[in-house]
Amino acid sequence: MTQSETLFEQAQKYIPGGVNSPVRAFRGVGGTPLFFKRAEGAYLYDEDDRRYIDYIGSWGPMIVGHSNPSIKEALHRQIDLGVGYGAPTAIETDMARKVCELVPSIDMVRMVNSGTEATMSAIRLARGYTGRDKIVKFEGCYHGHVDSLLVKAGSGALTLGEPNSPGVPASLAEHTLTLSYNDIDGVRDTFATMGDQIAAIIVEPVAGNMNCIPPVPGFLECLREVCDASGTVLIFDEVMTGFRVALGGAQAHYGVTPDLTALGKVIGGGLPVGAFGGKRAIMEYISPLGPVYQAGTLSGNPLAMVAGLTSLNLISEPGFHDDLSRKAETLQKGLKAAADKAGVPLAVQGAGGMFGFFFTDAEQVTTFDQVMACDVERFGTFFQGMLKEGVYLAPSAFEASFVSAALSDDDIAHTLQAAERVFATL
Numbered sequence: 001m002t003q004s005e006t007l008f009e010q011a012q013k014y015i016p017g018g019v020n021s022p023v024r025a026f027r028g029v030g031g032t033p034l035f036f037k038r039a040e041g042a043y044l045y046d047e048d049d050r051r052y053i054d055y056i057g058s059w060g061p062m063i064v065g066h067s068n069p070s071i072k073e074a075l076h077r078q079i080d081l082g083v084g085y086g087a088p089t090a091i092e093t094d095m096a097r098k099v100c101e102l103v104p105s106i107d108m109v110r111m112v113n114s115g116t117e118a119t120m121s122a123i124r125l126a127r128g129y130t131g132r133d134k135i136v137k138f139e140g141c142y143h144g145h146v147d148s149l150l151v152k153a154g155s156g157a158l159t160l161g162e163p164n165s166p167g168v169p170a171s172l173a174e175h176t177l178t179l180s181y182n183d184i185d186g187v188r189d190t191f192a193t194m195g196d197q198i199a200a201i202i203v204e205p206v207a208g209n210m211n212c213i214p215p216v217p218g219f220l221e222c223l224r225e226v227c228d229a230s231g232t233v234l235i236f237d238e239v240m241t242g243f244r245v246a247l248g249g250a251q252a253h254y255g256v257t258p259d260l261t262a263l264g265k266v267i268g269g270g271l272p273v274g275a276f277g278g279k280r281a282i283m284e285y286i287s288p289l290g291p292v293y294q295a296g297t298l299s300g301n302p303l304a305m306v307a308g309l310t311s312l313n314l315i316s317e318p319g320f321h322d323d324l325s326r327k328a329e330t331l332q333k334g335l336k337a338a339a340d341k342a343g344v345p346l347a348v349q350g351a352g353g354m355f356g357f358f359f360t361d362a363e364q365v366t367t368f369d370q371v372m373a374c375d376v377e378r379f380g381t382f383f384q385g386m387l388k389e390g391v392y393l394a395p396s397a398f399e400a401s402f403v404s405a406a407l408s409d410d411d412i413a414h415t416l417q418a419a420e421r422v423f424a425t426l
């Protein structure tokens, strides 16, 4: 028995499913989740002392690689000064200023502790601001485990076969209208009949919780247009894409400006942080300025702020995202070439520093239905093969994978050679 197997057995006695977040459980890909004890640069080390090239990066935050010396130094300095005061600090303003500079659609920002809190608060704010209850989300998009957003959700909810979670009252879910991602006509039809009742559209500008689906040309533009016409708040959930698809996020990459943005992952540099921000007139509706309530014991925690701000400073270096995108593109091209060589039908796609691949005959995957038609079993076999080769990809056919700046050209070459060997066995 491996150490991971032993530890997983023990964990299951005390933790539901042995994990603190369901997609870690390796459901649908077989085998036992790996237990890690150390991470450095592009690598994870498991409890059996095996090294893996990491394409998850703690599900996104580790964009500069693990155990970055500058982040560690900033954390050590802050630990000596106290780990939290529950009161304002200068670093919170430094962080807010940085976020507003990097994402020009954000005039004001409020820090929270997770992406879930960010989307939940943004939805409440949009409802309070517009005085409307209905919201629009897209099938297969996941915005954290917020009640009214766990409707036809992606990520672990989809992986485990429960995209509509029990426990969400029907009376709450009925305010959530779910449309098809990339379906421009569907959006126009819905807004033509009930646009004036809809508080917000929330969307992943690149859908990363049903694998990796970029928006088709015109989709995000259409969302902006219908929101403008009906007084609806457009919320981009950039928890995954923020600071990753481009320094200014997917909104900079695709040139479409939301009213509110939800952030997480990279903004915390590996610590638990989320944020939501946007237009001043809307943000002024949040308490204590406005009537919409939102709060948090640990919000703006100084350890989280120094880790996050250091991370944002590191990724602001000129050329950072060009290099990140080049790495992701080399991987995508290489994976496609390796699959072609083995005669395995594969579609590979990505945006900036995120990517995904689909076992399908289709050239391109743009819809939820196409995602669902892909060969999930084959994905599991490939995933396990890559794991044996020391490559740690997202353990679900419904999640994007991520690259970090710590990944070397040799790591990518090793990954592609491994992929060639594993494709040959499928």
Ligand SMILES: NCC(=O)CCC(=O)O
Binding pocket: 021, 022, 023, 024, 059, 142, 155, 156, 208, 209, 399
């Ligand atoms: N799509 C998955 C994630 O973003 C990570 C959070 C989780 O464990 O659900």
